[in-house]
Amino acid sequence: MAESKHFIHEIIDEELKEGGRCYGKTVHTRFPPEPNGYLHIGHAKALEIDFGTAELYNGLCNLRMDDTNPTKEDEEFVDAIKEDIRWLGHDWGDRFFYASDYFDQMYGFAVELIKKGLAYVCELTPEQMKEMRGDTSTPAQSPYRDRPIEESLELFEKMKNGEIEDGKMTLRAKIDLASGNFNMRDPVIYRMNRLPHHRTGNKWCIYPMYDFAHPIEDALEGITHSLCSLEFENHRPLYDWVVNNISVECKPRQIEFARLGITRTVLSKRKLRNLIESGYVTGWDDPRMPTLCGLRRRGYTPEAIREFHRQNGVSKVNSVVEYAFLEYCLREDLNKRANRAMAVLHPVKLIIDNYPDDKTEVFTVENNPEDESAGTREVSFSKNLWIDAEDFMEVPEKKYFRLFPGNEVRLKSAYVIKCTGCDKDENGNVIAVHAEYDTESRGGNTADGRRIKATIHWVDQNTAVDAEIRLYDQLFTIDEPDLADVNYLDYINKDSLITIKDAKVEASLKSAGSDDRYQFLRVGYFCADNKDSSPEHLVFNRAVSLKDSYKPGSN
Ligand code: ATP
């Protein structure tokens, strides 16, 4: 990896030195998604850090489904999460785990804590508990805190067997009610829940809380570095308390980094789900969603997403990155790799009156001027073409250099033509543009060297294919819809999708696969929609426009 070392790697470097915590050890990280939704671009940052760190140190990275809450989790998400991670290019080898595989051990560790006098069964209601744990004031002690160990053991077993009503009892760690850190004030570590779990079914009526389960999962898997986002910083003392008070050999270290935020984007799964359920988007993979499946469908490449994260770096300070920077990364990638093609979004006829009626020519054009190895393709040309309506003005504006009566332009890779006029319908709409071609300009250059200011794209009417084109804009009209005190649904961009039903594209695009990316000349970068496009009905998504006013560091 090219990026310079960030603070996590500096810490690891120290720990690997002789005498350090990890001297002689293999660096071992994990990525622990909760299978309750699809991965988004924020998760891709965590993936880059987890898998990237393992890669940098020739270590290992586990993929672990953090499925300790039966209420929201589902197998559908497990498969989708794997697919997205693979797509990004991260490889977990055979190190795929489920947190739910450790339920027996977790139960055992809970019993161990009870036996050590470090956990107790509490019968306070959630309201009572909340009040007694306090906020900044001195908390009050639960009347159950000092119940005999034997009694807690018995009740915990009853909880496990479902002999206790849901919500009536919890298991709490006995730590420090006076702690300035709320998480250390006898946190709940097990609660009851009778819903069936997606893997363990009805075996368990009790489920461990994240703060108890996560350090155990890490320790059991031999994780050396548990890298997570900043909101877990206050939970680290509890993480350490758990690994230090149960009988595990491995004592993993938690290190936190800043979450990624992106302008005009929400990244919480709850909000993303709400966008779907409220009908603002069509699903998790709607091309406007910041999910990895949405970005993929939109036309993003794994390379662009990973480069975006590498460039952003890793720090301890939360920040919101410009969406334009993500677009910049995609353009940078696609400019090098996407084949060029011609597509006319708002077609109007162009008739070359001095071109023979029955003649057809084939031009060989390069697929990518940035990459010779991308080869060439053949594009047909005839008297009747499609051009974009915007490329003609009967009465030109100032500084308009494209087609208007009397003006010359270059048809990309073909000929120089001179506009002679247009036909209009009874309402005055232009229905055809007329021109004559310069027979000496095959390939696009004039024989006498006269300068042609504008080059326009076109497709041949004989071979053109119909296509539906979807142009996307951002979902929100304000920069930070994700802020806690903002009702993001009040700022939905109503024009985030514009559908053009009757575009004309060059014939070579008939075979476009959804993994192929194209630069439609002068229009933007596109890919075939992976759900709706077929050879009979082509649908192209615009991944990003060509406009390139954004430069990193310019804002
Ligand atoms: P949400 O809060 O939206 O439900 P989550 O963070 O709870 O998302 P998880 O499945 O638990 O979702 O996330 C897996 C990992 O991805 C966690 O370690 C989390 O810290 C990290 N992660 C999630 N969102 C971001 C983000 N925006 N930036 C960086 N890392 C993130």
Ligand code: MG
């Ligand atoms: Mg989470």
